[in-house]
Amino acid sequence: IISEKGSTSNKENDADDIWEDSLEDDYLVAAADFFEERAKLPQDPLHTIRGGMLWVTDFVGQAWCEQQMFYKLRPPLDEMGDVIIEDLANKPSVKAGTDMHAERELEIQTPVQVDVTCREDKYAIKLLNMIIAANSLMQGHSRREIPIFGMPSNHGVFIVGIIDEIRCDPNTQELDLVEFKTRESNSTPGNAQKKTHEMQLCIYNQMWDELVTGKFYDKEAYAHHLRLDLTAELGAGVLNEIRSATIDAFHVKNLDQLLDVCFSHMRHLTCINQIYIEYTFQRDKSLIGIEEVLFNEKVFNQKMAHAISYWKGERTIDGVDIEDAWKCKKCDFGEVCVWRKKKAEECAEKNNNKRLRV
Numbered sequence: 001i002i003s004e005k006g007s008t009s010n011k012e013n014d015a016d017d018i019w020e021d022s023l024e025d026d027y028l029v030a031a032a033d034f035f036e037e038r039a040k041l042p043q044d045p046l047h048t049i050r051g052g053m054l055w056v057t058d059f060v061g062q063a064w065c066e067q068q069m070f071y072k073l074r075p076p077l078d079e080m081g082d083v084i085i086e087d088l089a090n091k092p093s094v095k096a097g098t099d100m101h102a103e104r105e106l107e108i109q110t111p112v113q114v115d116v117t118c119r120e121d122k123y124a125i126k127l128l129n130m131i132i133a134a135n136s137l138m139q140g141h142s143r144r145e146i147p148i149f150g151m152p153s154n155h156g157v158f159i160v161g162i163i164d165e166i167r168c169d170p171n172t173q174e175l176d177l178v179e180f181k182t183r184e185s186n187s188t189p190g191n192a193q194k195k196t197h198e199m200q201l202c203i204y205n206q207m208w209d210e211l212v213t214g215k216f217y218d219k220e221a222y223a224h225h226l227r228l229d230l231t232a233e234l235g236a237g238v239l240n241e242i243r244s245a246t247i248d249a250f251h252v253k254n255l256d257q258l259l260d261v262c263f264s265h266m267r268h269l270t271c272i273n274q275i276y277i278e279y280t281f282q283r284d285k286s287l288i289g290i291e292e293v294l295f296n297e298k299v300f301n302q303k304m305a306h307a308i309s310y311w312k313g314e315r316t317i318d319g320v321d322i323e324d325a326w327k328c329k330k331c332d333f334g335e336v337c338v339w340r341k342k343k344a345e346e347c348a349e350k351n352n353n354k355r356l357r358v
Ligand code: SF4
Pocket: 065, 066, 067, 068, 069, 071, 319, 320, 327, 328, 329, 331, 332, 333, 334, 335, 337, 338, 339, 340
């Protein structure tokens, strides 16, 4: 694998009370007022928040709670302008998960570091990793940490991601998509979390299938959304790596040519056969369980259309539904969340009216 140098479910049904409980904290109300302005929907979130393209992981956060995803991308500030909750990526559980992913990658792949001189070089490395992965899969070997890109199901949004593993059955040449999830507790997650994982895998599945069938073959979209100059000459370090890789790419000088090689290699592969999630216990690295994900194109497209309508500015942001209010109790942004405040006020009013009627 080539890189640039240097470089629990606790569902509770008494949702009305949960919302109303949160009103008891005066600080919450004051803080939520303060942040309301900041959390308003930008006119064009796809461009103002995400620079015109999305990561697959954006959809995972969105499937859990859109409001929370927004806070992670635009962290709330206090009166002094400082970020209230920092370093979510350095939480012990997140760090342990990242370390275990890195270990798994090294089990079957050797890292090589390359000098990069421009953005085009960085993206050339990603394409080269895809080409090398395609070559390995064609020879019946599995690959991990495979970059992927595309505009799944014609929703008009360019998406990038990294697939944990494509497993190749050496006998049948069938390809399975595997996502590796680590857990703090020794159990598989609840349905709410599983749904976010399933969404992630279905997006990978769709992007993979569209690349291998040639449905996505759009160099202009790639250049436009990633803001790349396809004709710029790649740096010497990257060109050396391309020449030394055992791929048919001696002629390649720029991203335009490397994209052609990438699309052509992908076309030699097959669509995904089955999709799995492997859950592993962080403490002793033992396998908790393997769950199969069923891909239903119609349901997938409905979910994608709904998710993307937010990014296109066609609707306002949503927090969790009332039956999922239990998520707020363990949310890092619970104390400043404007959605939670709004729901708490609505429920307080509703309960008040009920009391008056009685
Ligand atoms: Fe979402 Fe609840 Fe967190 Fe608000 S408090 S961001 S609604 S999970």
